Amino acid sequence: MATKKTFSDAELEAMQDAKVERKKGKKADGLGDLLAKIAELNPSDKAIAETIHRLVTENAPSLAAKTWYGMPAWANADGKVVCFLTPAGKFDSRYASFGFNDAARLDDGTVWPTAFALTKLTKADEDMLAALIRKAAG
Template sequence: MTKDDKNLQQVLDKIAGMDEPARRVMQRMHEVIVAAAPELKPRIWYGMPGYALSASSPVLVFFRHDERMSLGVSEKAAFTPAGGEDGLLMPAAWYFEELDDVTEKRVAEIVRAAIG
């Protein structure tokens, strides 16, 4: 078993240990992320699933489940200012309670933008 395989199993185990309905939503979030960027390697990052270009490179995107579920982009991701009303702000975190088609599409866009 490779390091990538072990890391993936740790991520899947972390998700499997979550209570419903978070488990179902987080499993789908994992699937959306790996489908959007199959080159990303899952691993546990600060106790939650994170995704990087390799087992030893910085995590670019991650998701959490504490009191709420969230998707985040780490400081190592490719950032560009939002522009418009947000000016130079760079979006880096989004809360969600459920995933629908529109949200999944946006997550995939965020993930692809994070890897540059």
């Protein structure tokens, strides 16, 4: 009788990436690690990741680049991840996603979006995300 796997290979890889990131701790080269991960991506994910990195850098310079579960992420001064990119290729999804964690200052009433599906980015998309990134960083 075959047993069903609890985690996919991609999920297990992400957990191993997180373990490596924790071991590096303060010795991690956040920007270098993030740029290395972006360089490994397929062309579509790479284009999106480069654009998101530019948007975060331009609109929230207080956020530090890092990797989080082996994915591009940006954290506040306390080291808490504010926003992150999940490349489509990471989990064989049909779209990448850009998300915000609870450290993001996006609260707006009792319901607000925390993640967006991305297949490509238009200028209007970039403008909308830039505004959210600025707000999230506070």
